[in-house]
Amino acid sequence: MSLLKIENLHATIDDKEILKGINLEMGPGEIHAIMGPNGSGKSTLSYVLAGRDGYEVTEGSVTFKGKDLLELEADERANEGIFLAFQYPVEIPGVAGMTFLRESYNAKLRHHGEPEADAMQFLKMVRAKAKTLNMNDDMLKRPVNVGFSGGEKKRNEILQMAVLEPSLAILDETDSGLDIDALKLVSEGVNALRNEGRSMLIITHYQRLLNHIQPDFVHVLAHGKIQRSGGKELALELEANGYADFAEEAA
Amino acid sequence: MSATAETVDQVKDLTADKYKYGFSTEIEMEFAPKGLNEDIVRFISAKKEEPEWMLEWRLKAFRHWQTMEAPNWAKVGYPEIDYQDIYYYAAPKQAGDGPKSLDEVDPELLKTYEKLGIPLKEQELLAGVVAVDAVFDSVSVATTYKAKLTEMGVIFCSISEAVREYPELVKKYLGSVVPYSDNYFATLNCAVFTDGSFVYVPKGLRCPMELSTYFRINAENTGQFERTLIIADEGAYVSYLEGCTAPQRDENQLHAAVVELVTLDNAEIKYSTVQNWYPGDENGKGGIYNFVTKRGACRGANSKISWTQVETGSAITWKYPSCILQGDNSVGEFYSVAITNNAQQADTGTKMIHLGKNTRSTIISKGISAGKADNTYRGLVKVMPKAEGARNFTQCDSLLIGDRCGAHTVPYIESRNPSARVEHEATTSKISDDQLFYCMQRGLSAEDAVGVIVNGFCKEVMKNLPMEFAVEAQKLIGISLEGSVG
């Protein structure tokens, strides 16, 4: 059974149609990459899946773990196992990273009818995971994303993902703004989270991330539709030819 | 329906029940006749078995009050109060006068306080233990840990008891910070104050317990006029907490308290309030009018007074805890979180009056408005000619939730000494959709997301609260903002 099934998905923002019939099916443990030119609707797709207000689905369906995903609120989707690593992580002044993680983690536990985590054990678990991402205690005490460099913000997203252990992670341009060292660190973090139960949807403009995180499938999104799908060799082809092939007439 | 819109609807259904302290206690009460005149003032004084000088002071205040007019400069609106339509004294029948030992307190009252989360019992003296003075309408019904405190030389009792038992201290300090003619509501309080707490910490003692007073308005159509007086003698330290709730009623109720603090040389008072009076319903019906005068005098050199307040309740809050920095090198602090939701109005801030040399003050104010509420910070920093080297730092931040509420900042600065440094910073921000979505994507409900974001916004103030209070205050912030997103 597939983990996620998107069928003929149409979505609008302010009555402007951005997604124009997306079809995509992902099995458990699979890594899919979505590539496409700027403005093609990649982030929009991630927001629609995550349930952001203001994005209206006008047609089609999304099934996640056999349930109608579009019925659920954003927080319910998160607690059911959907995680979005943001292209632009948001600052939350005054809220320590550790506090935020604990709130999120406990929200998920509550959602599944489980008792809240033991504070000490939770702290230990987070510290261990942070260490592998080269994040020290100081970063966990600082307010969420406030004053973080681009690389630190992205690492923080991956840490949250590591703690929340989603079954579907959507990574929106996690590579953008990273230098080569930071890219390696983040990729290693993501690779460490790969397992047969966890699927990932990796959104990227460039193929360089895919050198570090090997996808099972690559899809090209342009003009609100998946224009082509293939294996990881498709990413290399795009790297060579650019997105010119998917200019307006292809739409 | 969008996530937030739906949440708002769900929460709206709950609003009526959300004030969990809105219950009332069935207990036989004794009232003074309704209305206000000299006889009522005499009635209250007689009930309290006060000495003549106290009655005279009350009458002087009452006569002065009759010549005064209600202030109208605050940015709050409410129908004129009919002072003849209020009870000025309401007491549980059996309470008699002054608190008794805990075994004698009416079980119905003990139950009430337990329900409010304030168990009136004494445990072993451990760190974090809080001594409580419980005021129920017009009388103090119990004070815990009194014996232990007395052993150390700390006086902690109801003000009524202090007037009888420690007249010299009361005479010396009562009205010395807030004079009887100070302002309309304070003057009214001088005439009709019923109960409140009295604290005296002797020379050189760091009071090892937090002291606290818990005010409960229960009776209908009753004003609460409490009076608190705290004195920290040379080198003494005390941390004092104040909490308050009231039943949910359709009529507005008046609460006009006066709090006076005095620190002598090298003394420190830390005064924390979590104010959670019934705020009225979402349409502004009912709720407490909280018109309070709080002022501290740093009389001694190197002394310090620190006000921390978390104001979440009341229909109207009108309150400016202030510091008069008389002693050289004395320090005044004001940390405030004021939350208004639905139809609540708050006009709050502080006054820092620098008289002594090298006096320093810090003001951190966090105003949060939601619904169609109004929230005003009003502050005065005044540096007098002799306050050589005085310094003030003020920061006022406002957070708006939704687009029907208002935030206003009214800072007055008067510096009459050229060596003084006064700094003021102000910001206004909104909870962004980005922040809300980010939190919800991490699994937080819309309500919890707002709670987390607002608590972050208030962090600098909240960290000044004693531990036991901070947790409660954090929850309260979440509760008082329910229904605010959308």
Ligand SMILES: Nc1ncnc2c1ncn2[C@@H]1O[C@H](COP(=O)(O)OP(=O)(O)O)[C@@H](O)[C@H]1O
């Ligand atoms: N809030 C919005 N209102 C109107 N149009 C928007 C909004 N957000 C994005 N768009 C438009 O939607 C299209 C897709 O944007 P986006 O999903 O961010 O693309 P990508 O992530 O692929 O670069 C773009 O044309 C963009 O201008």
Ligand SMILES: [Mg+2]
């Ligand atoms: Mg994008």
